[in-house]
Amino acid sequence: MTLYHPATEEIELSAVLHALSDPQRLQIVRLLAAHDVPVPCGSLSLDVTKSTATHHFRVLREAGVVFQVPSGTSKLTTLRRADLDARLPGLLDAVLAASPVGAAPAFGRSVSEPATYAAAI
Amino acid sequence: MTLYHPATEEIELSAVLHALSDPQRLQIVRLLAAHDVPVPCGSLSLDVTKSTATHHFRVLREAGVVFQVPSGTSKLTTLRRADLDARLPGLLDAVLAASPVGAAPAFGRSVSEPATYAAAI
DNA sequence: TAGCTGGTACGATGAGCATCGTAGCATATT
DNA sequence: AATATGCTACGATGCTCATCGTACCAGCTA
Numbered sequence: 416m417t418l419y420h421p422a423t424e425e426i427e428l429s430a431v432l433h434a435l436s437d438p439q440r441l442q443i444v445r446l447l448a449a450h451d452v453p454v455p456c457g458s459l460s461l462d463v464t465k466s467t468a469t470h471h472f473r474v475l476r477e478a479g480v481v482f483q484v485p486s487g488t489s490k491l492t493t494l495r496r497a498d499l500d501a502r503l504p505g506l507l508d509a510v511l512a513a514s515p516v517g518a519a520p521a522f523g524r525s526v527s528e529p530a531t532y533a534a535a536i
Numbered sequence: 537m538t539l540y541h542p543a544t545e546e547i548e549l550s551a552v553l554h555a556l557s558d559p560q561r562l563q564i565v566r567l568l569a570a571h572d573v574p575v576p577c578g579s580l581s582l583d584v585t586k587s588t589a590t591h592h593f594r595v596l597r598e599a600g601v602v603f604q605v606p607s608g609t610s611k612l613t614t615l616r617r618a619d620l621d622a623r624l625p626g627l628l629d630a631v632l633a634a635s636p637v638g639a640a641p642a643f644g645r646s647v648s649e650p651a652t653y654a655a656a657i
Numbered sequence: 658t659a660g661c662t663g664g665t666a667c668g669a670t671g672a673g674c675a676t677c678g679t680a681g682c683a684t685a686t687t
Numbered sequence: 688a689a690t691a692t693g694c695t696a697c698g699a700t701g702c703t704c705a706t707c708g709t710a711c712c713a714g715c716t717a
Contacts (some may be wrong), residue, residue, distance in 0.1 A: 428634040432557035436550055437675080457693060467676050469695060474674095488684045488693045505630035513549040513624050558705080578663060588706050590665060595704095609663045609714045 418476065418483055423498040426479035431503060434478035435510055439463060440471050444480060444494065448511050453484070453491035539597065539604055544619040547600035552624060555599035556631055560584060561592050565601060565615065569632050574605070574612035 421427075435441055439461065446459045461468050472492065475481045479498065484491045499507045542548075556562055560582065567580045582589050593613065596602045600619065605612045620628045 429557050429559055432553050436554035436557050438550055441550060464677060503634050505626050509626035509630050585707060
């Protein structure tokens with residue numbers, strides 16, 4: 416039994432967006448992006464149990480976001496940066512550039528029209 | 537009762553990703569991006585019933601992706617391009633640049649290592 | 658006033674999913 | 688061989704969500 420990985424051309428936008436829309440998985444991707452070397456799944460400190468982590472890694476892998484190789488008792492995981500950039504240019508960069516979850520929000524009033532409407536209507 | 541719109545600073549990455557991860561909503565965003573003027577909801581030809589369309593428009597609006605103003609019996613909808621670009625730079629462009637659902641996939645073999653692995657392992 | 662039109666509200670339904678616990682299975686390590 | 692480690696498999700559970708039908712409401716129009 417081999418681990419399924421979609422080929423680069425098979426990576427689908429909605430699958431990637433769905434994979435990244437979960438906060439836990441987004442956190443995994445952020446942590447992976449911080450390392451440039453393959454990382455054992457267990458070395459990422461997550462707030463979920465092992466079985467839930469396995470589930471999230473599978474979702475990310477089957478969407479084409481990460482790549483996994485068995486290595487001894489562990490499994491090395493890397494971000495498929497090049498493939499994602501080739502298939503969905505700019506998407507991963509935009510997601511990683513977004514301020515992380517705990518960041519202090521900007522406090523100025525929005526200048527654009529829609530945000531103004533939100534307060535006015 | 538006023539329509540809720542998040543302010544620009546309140547737009548959350550995971551909410552936007554979740555809103556865009558549904559094919560119907562992705563299609564709505566693509567259609568809105570094709571027009572630069574406010575569009576009545578009903579003028580977009582969707583494959584769902586009215587109530588489902590209402591649901592999708594609300595998800596997009598509450599995530600901060602679109603902006604809606606009541607206008608007579610109708611409701612005008614626009615893409616919040618400027619706000620999204622300010623809060624999540626590059627994200628919308630990357631999503632819109634991705635090949636639409638029905639497009640013919642590239643046929644060359646992938647060069648990158650992970651895709652090669654997908655075929656080899 | 659009466660009717661039409663575009664959209665919403667509400668409930669129902671069926672599917673998917675995030676999460677967990679327990680059990681199991683490989684691969685080191687002793 | 689015995690144990691430890693890192694992960695997976697397999698339910699089970701409770702929640703979310705995409706979809707629909709029906710009823711309803713607010714504006715236009717005749």
